[in-house]
Amino acid sequence: MAGRERARKRFGQNFLVDETVIDRIAGRFNSDDEQSKQATIVEIGPGRGALTAALVTTGQPLIALEIDRDLIPLLQTRFSRYRNFELRQADALQFDFASLAPLAPLRLVGNLPYNIATPLIFRLLEVLDNVADMHFMLQWEVVARLAAGAGDPNYGQLSLVVQNLCRVNALFDVPAECFNPAPKVKSGFVHLQPREQPLVPGPLHSTFNKVVKTAFAQRRKTLRNNLKSLLTADQIASAGIDAGKRAEQIDMADFITLAELVHAIQPE
Numbered sequence: 001m002a003g004r005e006r007a008r009k010r011f012g013q014n015f016l017v018d019e020t021v022i023d024r025i026a027g028r029f030n031s032d033d034e035q036s037k038q039a040t041i042v043e044i045g046p047g048r049g050a051l052t053a054a055l056v057t058t059g060q061p062l063i064a065l066e067i068d069r070d071l072i073p074l075l076q077t078r079f080s081r082y083r084n085f086e087l088r089q090a091d092a093l094q095f096d097f098a099s100l101a102p103l104a105p106l107r108l109v110g111n112l113p114y115n116i117a118t119p120l121i122f123r124l125l126e127v128l129d130n131v132a133d134m135h136f137m138l139q140w141e142v143v144a145r146l147a148a149g150a151g152d153p154n155y156g157q158l159s160l161v162v163q164n165l166c167r168v169n170a171l172f173d174v175p176a177e178c179f180n181p182a183p184k185v186k187s188g189f190v191h192l193q194p195r196e197q198p199l200v201p202g203p204l205h206s207t208f209n210k211v212v213k214t215a216f217a218q219r220r221k222t223l224r225n226n227l228k229s230l231l232t233a234d235q236i237a238s239a240g241i242d243a244g245k246r247a248e249q250i251d252m253a254d255f256i257t258l259a260e261l262v263h264a265i266q267p268e
C-alpha cells in the first residue's frame with residue numbers, strides 16, 4: 001500500500017476485512033428493542049468505514065470519532081449521504097463524552113487501537129451515566145483481563161475496577177487474519193453493560209480502588225505483605241479473609257469487605 005493508503009502504526013490501524021466478523025458485530029445493533037432503537041451509536045475509530053458501513057444502515061444516529069485527518073475525506077465521501085451520519089475529527093482520549101448527553105442513551109462501539117484501549121476504557125468509566133452499553137474489539141488478553149474472576153491468572157485491577165461498574169461479557173475471539181494488516185496477537189470482542197448500581201457502595205469507591213491497586217502491587221506477594229500500609233494481618237483475618245492468600249485469589253465481595261475495613265480505620 002502506498003501514500004495515504006498505508007495503515008498508520010501510530011494510530012493502531014488494523015482494519016477489519018472479514019465480513020463474517022463485521023456481520024456478527026452489526027448483529028448486536030440490529031435490535032428490535034425500543035431502547036436500542038432510540039440510542040445514538042458512537043463509533044470510536046471508524047478507519048475506512050468497515051464497521052461504519054454496517055452500522056449506518058441501522059438508521060440510528062451515528063457519530064464517528066476519528067483521529068486521523070487523512071481518513072476524514074474518505075469517510076465523508078463514503079457516508080455523507082446518510083442523514084444519520086456525523087463525523088468528528090477527534091482524539092477519543094481527549095473527547096468530551098459528557099457533551100453527548102443530549103443524545104443519550106449512547107451505544108459505544110469500536111475496533112479500538114490497542115495502544116489506547118485501556119486508558120480509554122478507564123476514561124469511559126467516568127461517563128457511564130449516558131452510556132447504554134459498549135462493544136469493543138480489543139487485544140484478546142485485555143478481553144481476558146476484563147472478564148476474569150478470582151483464581152484466573154488474568155484477574156487483576158482492570159477486572160475488579162471494570163466489573164464494579166459493568167457486567168462484562170466476552171463475546172467471541174477474532175483471529176489476526178481478520179484484519180489488514182494482521183496484528184501480532186489474537187483479538188476478542190467484548191460487551192460491557194453498565195450496572196444500574198455499582199457493586200461497591202459510592203462512599204467506598206476511592207478506598208476500594210486504592211485497596212485493589214495496593215493488593216496487586218506485587219502479584220506474587222500475599223495480602224499480608226502488599227496491604228501492610230493499610231491493614232495488619234490480624235485486621236484482615238478479623239474479616240474472615242486469609243492474609244496468606246494472594247490478591248488474585250480474593251473475589252469482589254472480599255475486596256469490598258477489605259475496603260470497608262480500611263474505610264472504617266481511615267475514612268477518606
Ligand code: SAM
Pocket residue numbers: 011012013014015016017044045046047048049050051065066067068071090091092093110111112113114116
Ligand atoms: N473501525 C475500523 C475497522 O475496524 O476497520 C478501524 C479500526 S483501527 C484498529 C483503529 C482506528 O482508530 C483507526 O482508524 C485509527 O486511526 C483510529 N484511532 C486511533 N487512535 C485514535 C484516537 N485516539 N481517537 C480516535 N480514533 C483513533
